[in-house]
Structures are given as C-alpha cells and as structure tokens.
Amino acid sequence: MSAVKLDGKATAAKIKADLTTRVAALKERGIMPGLGTILVGDDPGSQIYVAGKHRDCAEVGIASIRVDLPATATQAEVESAIDELNASPECTGYIVQLPLPKHLDTMALLERMDPAKDADGLHPVNLGRLVHMVDAPLPCTPHGIVLLLQEYDVPIKGAEVVVVGRGITVGRSLGLLLTRRSENATVTLCHTGTQDLAAHTRMADIVVAAAGVPELIKADMIKPGAAVLDVGVSRVEGKIAGDVSPEVEEVAGFLTPNPGGVGPMTRALLLSNVVEAAERL
Ligand SMILES: Nc1nc(=O)c2c([nH]1)NC[C@@H]1CN(c3ccc(C(=O)N[C@@H](CCC(=O)O)C(=O)O)cc3)C=[N+]21
Numbered sequence: 001m002s003a004v005k006l007d008g009k010a011t012a013a014k015i016k017a018d019l020t021t022r023v024a025a026l027k028e029r030g031i032m033p034g035l036g037t038i039l040v041g042d043d044p045g046s047q048i049y050v051a052g053k054h055r056d057c058a059e060v061g062i063a064s065i066r067v068d069l070p071a072t073a074t075q076a077e078v079e080s081a082i083d084e085l086n087a088s089p090e091c092t093g094y095i096v097q098l099p100l101p102k103h104l105d106t107m108a109l110l111e112r113m114d115p116a117k118d119a120d121g122l123h124p125v126n127l128g129r130l131v132h133m134v135d136a137p138l139p140c141t142p143h144g145i146v147l148l149l150q151e152y153d154v155p156i157k158g159a160e161v162v163v164v165g166r167g168i169t170v171g172r173s174l175g176l177l178l179t180r181r182s183e184n185a186t187v188t189l190c191h192t193g194t195q196d197l198a199a200h201t202r203m204a205d206i207v208v209a210a211a212g213v214p215e216l217i218k219a220d221m222i223k224p225g226a227a228v229l230d231v232g233v234s235r236v237e238g239k240i241a242g243d244v245s246p247e248v249e250e251v252a253g254f255l256t257p258n259p260g261g262v263g264p265m266t267r268a269l270l271l272s273n274v275v276e277a278a279e280r281l
Helices: 008-028 044-060 075-087 106-112 124-132 140-151 168-178 197-201 246-250 262-279
Strands: 034-040 063-069 093-096 160-164 186-190 206-209 227-230 234-236 239-241
Touching: 008 044, 008 140, 008 262, 034 044, 034 075, 034 262, 044 063, 044 262, 063 075, 075 093, 075 106, 093 262, 106 124, 124 168, 140 168, 140 227, 140 262, 160 168, 160 197, 168 186, 168 206, 186 197
Parallel strands: 034 063, 034 093, 160 186, 160 206, 206 227
Antiparallel strands: 234 239
C-alpha cells in the first residue's frame, strides 16, 4: 500500500490564487494590505522562513515590511519595533518570528501586539477567543492542517485524532480547533509525559506529529489507512527532518510530504489572516 499524498504545496497554491483576487478587490477600495515581520537574531532556519513569507506576499500582491534586529536586541528595542508596527498604517498585520532569544520575555511581547494585527493568531486575546469559540484569526499551522484534510475529504467529524506535541503554535491550538462543534473530532493531546505514545497513535484515524523529534512516528505506530500529518521542521545536517519516518508511507492512507506538506499551508494561512484583517478595516 502507498499513501495518498496530502499535497500542501498544490492546496496552498489554490488558496493563494483566491487571496490574489481578494487583494485586488481590497486595493480597488483603497486598502493596501501589508504584512510586517519582526525577526530577532540570525538563526538560519528563521531567516529562510521569513524570506519565504515576504516572497509569498509579493506573489499575492501584499506589501511587506521587514524588521530585523540583532540577537542582542533588548526587550525595550523589540517593544519599540512592536509599537511602530502597531501604529503603522502600512502594516495591516504582522508576526514576531518565534522562538525568540532566551533573554527576551516572549509572552510580554505577544501581549504588546495589537490583537487586530495579529497575523499568527497567537496573541493571548485571540487564543482566548478560540477557547471561547468566537471569531478570531486562527493559528496558521492548525488552520492549514484542517483545510488540507478537508481538501482531500479526510473525515474529521467523529474522527479519533491524536496530536503529538502540546506547543502553543501547533498542538495545543489544533486541539482547540478540532474540538469545535464545526469540526467535532475527538482529540487526544500527547506529549513527552505520555506513558505509551504508540498505544494512542495506533488507535487514531488522524495522527498529527508536531513534537519536533526527527522520525518519532514509526510505521508500527500507525493504524493502516490512517491520515498522517508531519509538522516537524527539525534540521539535520542542513536538511529538513520531519517527525515521521519514511516507512510510514507504506501503512498510512494519507500522508503529507515534508517539505511540500504542512509548511506551505502554514504560509498560505498567514497570508489569509493578513487579507482577512484588511477586509475587516
Ligand atoms: N511567529 C511564528 N510564526 C510561524 O508561523 C513560525 C514561527 N514563528 N517560527 C518558526 C515556524 C516554522 N514555520 C514554517 C513555515 C513554513 C515552512 C515551509 O514552507 N517549509 C517548506 C520548505 C522550506 C525549506 O526548504 O526550508 C516546506 O515545508 O515545503 C516551514 C516552517 C513557521 N513558523
């Protein structure tokens, strides 16, 4: 058996085509959407992601504003970059690239952002709205995962979903999204404290691997026919190492390539948050 490829790159291209039309309509109304990025430090992975986001913006007609600060930037310096983007009319949405250097207080910086300009959906007010199940910008990777499953008609309603990893940007937020009435999945959130991970994943119709541990998910941990989504972006010798072992392909019913799976969806949903924020203006 060989899994159906959940093609994130192709699905992201469709989303971007729709966004291109909506950006053009916004410009006709005199609204120019603009994405800001704040990057602190010179982590090569982060540099690549941020560069990719600016390329995506150009592709759909969104302006972009790039703020790069040295790894030694102080809390006050990052705060003033945030204040500037909060005040800038050219910036309709922005992100602070994570993780930040350890000397910075991430939570204080996220809280300082204008929630209406939060393109990542990670501001505590917006995550709180998600907990309350009221309208808010959604975290990009979880939203991308849901849309990718829907694109391939993988049933979500009633599905047993095991999410591996409890980070805010993916695992924990995805659990909130999938348990809304509109998705109605049953979600088990596994993490490093889980006693028997394989016992959980083997029961799952959908496994989302977002632990950041290369090849954590092996073929014998997957129920035949299950959908497997690989969120891992570890780097081993410069190459992307996902959380899913290659032999899972033989057991899974659906599998995201990595690269070309969840990553491009994340980027497309970031653009979508920027466009939606501009449409609310
Ligand atoms: N505030 C914040 N928001 C983020 O969304 C965020 C972040 N911080 N910090 C880091 C992670 C990681 N992330 C990726 C997005 C796209 C790809 C992506 O498109 N990857 C390509 C491959 C790119 C390559 O070759 O390196 C792919 O999967 O096909 C990867 C990783 C967003 N993140």
